Amino acid sequence: MKVLNFGSLNYDHVYQMDHFVAPKETQSSLGYARGFGGKGLNQSIALAKAGVEVYHAGKVGADGQDFIDYLRKYGVRTDYLKKADDEATGHAIIQVCKGENCIILYGGSNQSITPQEIDDVLCHFERGDVLLIQNEISSMAYLIEKAHGKGMKIAFNVAPANEKIWGYPLELIDTFIVNEVEGAFLAGGDASDISGVKKALQEKYPQKEIVLTLGGDGSSYLHGAEEISQPAYPTDVVDTTAAGDTFTGYYLAMILQGRGVKEALDIASRAASYTCQGAGAAQSIPSLSDLHL
């Protein structure tokens, strides 16, 4: 069984802010750093650091050799990662203020992935292999249809949640991984009413496995009427960027390694908490040994 993460890669430009910039305001940042990110890349790093061999497919621009080197450094397979000559790698402008963030995305090469490029990757995978996706690349509907047609199991981290997802064949997804805002978008309801969001998810997707992350309020696994809950591990938060990606990668890694749902939620929660203790995205993701299990 092989694991494929077909997802985004971004240069993250991270600005430390006193407060988030408001309309008509110009504000100096308190600090700046550039790092590797993209929900796709972060989740591949988390999977690899949790001990799973993962193939990362996607597209960087001519300026993107650094990403290939970075992924390889952590043992991520880059056999199917494409480099385009005529466009720039995606990037994100991230404001960080009191641990919270605001993100502006520029898709770049993440948004020029074609059906043909998807076919070129999927021909290396087969029934029973696992596909992890997020919502930061192009040709998503095609990717889901083709992977399902091959008999791959599909986990979809619905992030960012936007109108595009209504054009995807969501009925072909096996596992949804969402936070409360994404869950409310996916199923309806008010993100501040957690029990309402859970009920809506259970009613709208009774056959699907759903992993719901709730920040400081922990996480839940929903499958039909079944619910397994996990408290969060409180920590001093420096930057929450990539905490959700860490959770997704670790949860999936633990399930793929044969752990039960409860244990997978527990370890993923520890890993996400660790990520919150550092600034930046991929660079903050822990190795299994960092968690002292």
Ligand code: RIB
């Ligand atoms: O989830 C965090 C990530 O979202 C950042 O690394 C940024 O690149 C965006 O994709």
